[in-house]
Amino acid sequence: xxxxxxxxxxxxxxxxxxxxxxVVLTDRxxxxxVPKAIWIMMIVLIPLxxxxxxxxxxxxxxxxxxxxxxIAPDDDPAFLRNLRRDEAxxxxxxxxxxxxxxxxxxxxxx
Numbered sequence: 654x655x656x657x658x659x660x661x662x663x664x665x666x667x668x669x670x671x672x673x674x675x676v677v678l679t680d681r682x683x684x685x686x687v688p689k690a691i692w693i694m695m696i697v698l699i700p701l702x703x704x705x706x707x708x709x710x711x712x713x714x715x716x717x718x719x720x721x722x723x724i725a726p727d728d729d730p731a732f733l734r735n736l737r738r739d740e741a742x743x744x745x746x747x748x749x750x751x752x753x754x755x756x757x758x759x760x761x762x763x
Contacts, residue, residue, distance in 0.1 A: 665701045672696050672704035676711070683713045
């Protein structure tokens with residue numbers, strides 16, 4: 654029992670420190686309910702319960718689906734637009750090189 658009374662405060666302190674570091678490193682857009690400063694105060698003033706609340710309610714899991722989801726290149730409109738632009742540029746360069754080659758093939762007029 655005496656060992657538990659010695660180890661338990663260190664475990665609670667470690668969990669609280671981990672929670673505070675997690676609050677600080679979490680993106681502001683992922684924090685729910687209250688601002689980050691309030692979460693830190695809750696963790697410090699209500700040890701263990703504040704940390705449990707932070708991990709249970711405080712932040713969104715996995716990021717936001719609307720602006721953080723990855724888009725495959727064939728579904729990304731910007732990528733497809735750039736691809737078409739690059740293809741048009743390549744075609745224009747090919748035509749200009751062909752025209753230059755035709756001009757070089759003509760014999761000089763004396």
